[in-house]
Amino acid sequence: MASSLLSLASATPSAPLSFHGIREGKSNLGGINKEKTSTFIKAKSFGRICMVVASNVSRFEGITMAPPDPILGVSEAFKADNHELKLNLGVGAYRTEELQPYVLNVVKKADKLLLEKGENREYLPIEGLAAFNKVTAQLLFGADKPVIKQQRVATVQGLSGTGSLRLAAALIERYFPGAKVLISSPTWGNHKNIFNDAGVPWSEYRYYDPKTVGLDFEGMIADIKAAPEGSFILLHGCAHNPTGIDPTPEQWEIIADVIQEKNHVPFFDIAYQGFASGSLDADAASVRMFVARGMEVIAAQSYSKNLGLYAERIGAINVVCSSPEAAARVKSQLKRIARPMYSNPPVHGARIVANIVGDSALFNEWNTEMEMMAGRIKNVRHKLFDSLSSKDKSGKDWSFVLKQIGMFSFTGLNKAQCDNMTNKWHVYMTKDGRISLAGLSLAKCEYLADAIIDSYHNVS
Amino acid sequence: MRHEFTSSSSPADRRLNALFRHLATASTESRTAVAFCPTSGFHGDSVFSLVVRAPEDPILGVTVAYNKDPSPVKLNLGVGAYRTEEGKPLVLSVVRKAEQMLLNDRSRVKEYLPIVGISDFNKLSAKLIFGADSPAIRENRVTTVQCLSGTGSLRVGAEFMARHYHQKTIYIPQPTWGNHPKIFTLAGLSVKTYRYYDPTTRGLNFQGLLEDLGSAPSGSIVLLHACAHNPTGVDPTLQQWEQIRQLMRSKALLPFFDSAYQGFASGNLDQDAQSIRMFVADGGECFVAQSYAKNMGLYGERVGALSVVCKTADVASRVESQLKLVIRPMFSNPPIHGASIVATILKDSNMFNEWTIELKAMADRIISMREQLFDALRTRGTPGDWSHIIKQIGMFTFTGLNSKQVEFMTREYHIYMTSDGRISMAGLSSKTVPHLADAIHAAVTRMS
Numbered sequence: 001m002a003s004s005l006l007s008l009a010s011a012t013p014s015a016p017l018s019f020h021g022i023r024e025g026k027s028n029l030g031g032i033n034k035e036k037t038s039t040f041i042k043a044k045s046f047g048r049i050c051m052v053v054a055s056n057v058s059r060f061e062g063i064t065m066a067p068p069d070p071i072l073g074v075s076e077a078f079k080a081d082n083h084e085l086k087l088n089l090g091v092g093a094y095r096t097e098e099l100q101p102y103v104l105n106v107v108k109k110a111d112k113l114l115l116e117k118g119e120n121r122e123y124l125p126i127e128g129l130a131a132f133n134k135v136t137a138q139l140l141f142g143a144d145k146p147v148i149k150q151q152r153v154a155t156v157q158g159l160s161g162t163g164s165l166r167l168a169a170a171l172i173e174r175y176f177p178g179a180k181v182l183i184s185s186p187t188w189g190n191h192k193n194i195f196n197d198a199g200v201p202w203s204e205y206r207y208y209d210p211k212t213v214g215l216d217f218e219g220m221i222a223d224i225k226a227a228p229e230g231s232f233i234l235l236h237g238c239a240h241n242p243t244g245i246d247p248t249p250e251q252w253e254i255i256a257d258v259i260q261e262k263n264h265v266p267f268f269d270i271a272y273q274g275f276a277s278g279s280l281d282a283d284a285a286s287v288r289m290f291v292a293r294g295m296e297v298i299a300a301q302s303y304s305k306n307l308g309l310y311a312e313r314i315g316a317i318n319v320v321c322s323s324p325e326a327a328a329r330v331k332s333q334l335k336r337i338a339r340p341m342y343s344n345p346p347v348h349g350a351r352i353v354a355n356i357v358g359d360s361a362l363f364n365e366w367n368t369e370m371e372m373m374a375g376r377i378k379n380v381r382h383k384l385f386d387s388l389s390s391k392d393k394s395g396k397d398w399s400f401v402l403k404q405i406g407m408f409s410f411t412g413l414n415k416a417q418c419d420n421m422t423n424k425w426h427v428y429m430t431k432d433g434r435i436s437l438a439g440l441s442l443a444k445c446e447y448l449a450d451a452i453i454d455s456y457h458n459v460s
Numbered sequence: 461m462r463h464e465f466t467s468s469s470s471p472a473d474r475r476l477n478a479l480f481r482h483l484a485t486a487s488t489e490s491r492t493a494v495a496f497c498p499t500s501g502f503h504g505d506s507v508f509s510l511v512v513r514a515p516e517d518p519i520l521g522v523t524v525a526y527n528k529d530p531s532p533v534k535l536n537l538g539v540g541a542y543r544t545e546e547g548k549p550l551v552l553s554v555v556r557k558a559e560q561m562l563l564n565d566r567s568r569v570k571e572y573l574p575i576v577g578i579s580d581f582n583k584l585s586a587k588l589i590f591g592a593d594s595p596a597i598r599e600n601r602v603t604t605v606q607c608l609s610g611t612g613s614l615r616v617g618a619e620f621m622a623r624h625y626h627q628k629t630i631y632i633p634q635p636t637w638g639n640h641p642k643i644f645t646l647a648g649l650s651v652k653t654y655r656y657y658d659p660t661t662r663g664l665n666f667q668g669l670l671e672d673l674g675s676a677p678s679g680s681i682v683l684l685h686a687c688a689h690n691p692t693g694v695d696p697t698l699q700q701w702e703q704i705r706q707l708m709r710s711k712a713l714l715p716f717f718d719s720a721y722q723g724f725a726s727g728n729l730d731q732d733a734q735s736i737r738m739f740v741a742d743g744g745e746c747f748v749a750q751s752y753a754k755n756m757g758l759y760g761e762r763v764g765a766l767s768v769v770c771k772t773a774d775v776a777s778r779v780e781s782q783l784k785l786v787i788r789p790m791f792s793n794p795p796i797h798g799a800s801i802v803a804t805i806l807k808d809s810n811m812f813n814e815w816t817i818e819l820k821a822m823a824d825r826i827i828s829m830r831e832q833l834f835d836a837l838r839t840r841g842t843p844g845d846w847s848h849i850i851k852q853i854g855m856f857t858f859t860g861l862n863s864k865q866v867e868f869m870t871r872e873y874h875i876y877m878t879s880d881g882r883i884s885m886a887g888l889s890s891k892t893v894p895h896l897a898d899a900i901h902a903a904v905t906r907m908s
Binding site for chain 1: 507511520550551555559560571610611615625626639645646679712745759760762770771772778781785786789790792793795796
């Protein structure tokens with residue numbers, strides 16, 4: 001038994017390197033003993049003096065405190081604020097009109113059914129739950145479409161959108177060394193981190209036009225054209241994050257033309273299918289159009305928002321290939337990337353999605369709830385627009401609020417103005433000017449309008 | 461065009477290497493005109509035409525092969541997943557109870573967890589592995605972050621080390637779990653080995669271990685299996701652990717513990733954590749990757765934790781902030797379900813006790829399988845010393861069979877196991893022990 005474990009007396013971090021006396025005996029183990037002993041005590045258990053040069057200084061002393069995550073850190077700051085009028089428009093998580101988190105009824109049903117079924121918890125295959133992979137690809141690309149029937153999609157379950165993007169990024173780094181990913185300016189804050197950590201170089205294409213608070217389409221096309229042939233173009237399938245500004249169907253066609261011309265690979269991030277317009281098919285139109293042209297496409301999916309499964313971390317990476325044989329090879333390599341990262345993905349969220357999408361009654365229920373969520377956001381947009389228009393006498397055009405789509409609105413506020421939103425009005429948002437309409441209630445629209453108008457006009 | 465991964469370089473270096481290699485090979489390839497564009501295949505050719513088919517993962521591939529076999533006597537001794545006496549997977553009763561409680565709790569939501577995961581889960585996991593009275597915990601010197609089971613915890617820890625630690629070499633035992641080298645390599649560490657298993661004694665090569673760790677550069681990282689070494693089942697004695705500790709501290713080697721079997725090896729949670737606690741007791745630093753896959757039977761839920769024991773609370777909090785930067789671009793925040801189950805069980809003393817009972821029952825059944833297999837081989841007079849079967853500990857036995865013998869056993873007896881001769885005792889039952897014993901006997905007497 002370890003009855004005479006040797007222990008070193010703990011020392012304060014500022015002390016220089018020094019020899020420590022050795023205290024033995026269980027009772028001193030863990031004793032808060034800050035005494036510094038400089039004598040050498042003969043260790044009882046091994047009958048010899050045991051001198052250990054102990055560094056007082058941590059190996060990690062030089063590590064600096066990392067800044068809080070710009071998006072997730074907003075919620076943390078919000079929690080710390082005690083002001084009664086505070087409003088959290090930071091993270092893109094859906095809230096009810098009462099500003100409460102929302103677990104879909106159909107998800108509650110699915111959770112209950114899962115527990116009743118009492119299935120085992122065995123490891124999933126590296127690529128995830130087969131039933132999930134099947135329905136997720138069908139949902140995105142259309143169950144009746146040739147690409148599905150021809151089995152040309154390599155689908156691997158991933159850890160929501162982030163994890164799926166990361167798998168694809170690692171695939172690009174390994175098999176397309178030197179190839180660049182082009183990301184929109186602006187884009188979701190975590191995109192660049194994902195590509196940085198995966199070792200994939202990236203650059204930006206123009207996207208947001210602050211003058212129109214709309215899409216800089218010419219700039220976008222020019223930058224995509226100028227990129228080295230064979231680049232990967234990261235596109236938001238619908239409900240662009242953070243701007244809420246999506247290309248029109250005509251613009252999508254032109255984007256596809258340019259990508260084909262330059263032998264680029266379209267790389268879709270689809271985090272809001274069904275959540276943007278309320279229709280799963282409508283929100284998948286852009287991706288499906290590219291695929292229908294015969295292009296090879298990468299598409300990352302997330303069920304965080306549309307099924308409210310945020311914390312379950314459920315999503316998928318899909319790679320549409322020109323042949324089923326290529327798809328099989330690509331899938332095998334995606335597995336090789338996943339295995340040393342987390343071995344195999346979590347089963348719970350995958351079963352929920354597979355059960356809901358695979359059951360027509362539950363699937364219909366889901367569609368109804370999703371229309372409700374998307375509908376609430378559209379209503380809030382209208383109310384915010386009305387409030388801004390009626391309260392702001394300057395004649396500024398606030399219609400971008402109505403034209404934008406999805407959970408977010410890009411207000412056009414700069415960092416100083418955003419700081420004013422938070423410091424003066426207790427409205428929490430990301431510093432790029434993005435507000436999450438999912439976190440806004442009809443009741444708070446007027447207050448928010450006041451805050452935006454004040455920040456826009458009185459702060460520079 | 462396979463991109464060979466240079467393990468010891470930074471992400472920036474790897475990119476440059478890749479680009480360099482791409483440009484260097486471009487001029488020698490026949491498809492020079494399109495070689496500069498990595499994604500342009502010929503007309504109709506796939507962008508992914510250069511992506512080759514990866515082989516099946518050697519461990520998980522065993523189950524794939526097993527599933528394909530139609531034989532009624534087939535036996536899956538590949539993956540380390542517990543099976544009951546009836547050969548079925550087991551969901552612990554206490555786990556089902558916890559899930560029912562979670563489902564009944566109307567206030568539960570599915571909002572994103574913090575990047576570091578569930579706070580209760582993290583605290584309770586640290587208590588579990590380090591002991592409730594651990595000075596490191598009391599002094600706030602431990603940071604614990606929820607990760608994706610053992611693999612995920614190892615990967616996050618390794619990525620952190622590759623970025624922030626001055627020594628980017630990790631020493632892993634020979635042999636070790638097949639996934640270890642890849643985890644560390646992809647995280648950006650360079651991998652070396654230290655002698656561990658002695659095939660002649662089927663025990664620990666302690667001298668070799670001490671020599672190899674003794675000659676490692678100061679500050680190097682050392683991977684240690686906390687208990688129930690995978691794949692050999694050979695663990696150091698406590699005395700040996702103490703010597704390892706002293707050697708490592710004298711050379712400032714950084715311990716990275718992989719704890720995948722706490723409670724599962726001996727049946728006792730505290731006993732299986734002794735090696736780790738010995739290191740923490742001396743006030744030094746270490747990393748610990750914890751998995752709840754086996755001891756809570758939560759395999760597919762991917763529940764685990766990475767703990768970093770630091771010299772000071774201040775360092776621990778800075779380390780935590782940097783761990784978040786590793787996690788965010790990998791999966792943003794961890795999955796809620798499995799960790800909620802674990803937290804529910806660990807914080808309730810009745811449920812905790814129930815768990816220890818179910819855990820001991822699993823460990824005892826495995827020990828019983830060891831005894832039965834050993835007896836069966838003895839009865840058959842199978843040549844060789846098979847006492848290592850009962851001396852080794854944990855889920856696996858390193859049989860000492862070579863790959864030809866393993867292949868024979870698969871072909872003739874439909875026994876599925878990894879080619880290094882490792883068998884999962886958890887996959888055996890009293891009914892199937894005779895069949896396995898027959899297979900081993902045949903392999904040993906007919907193949908060498």
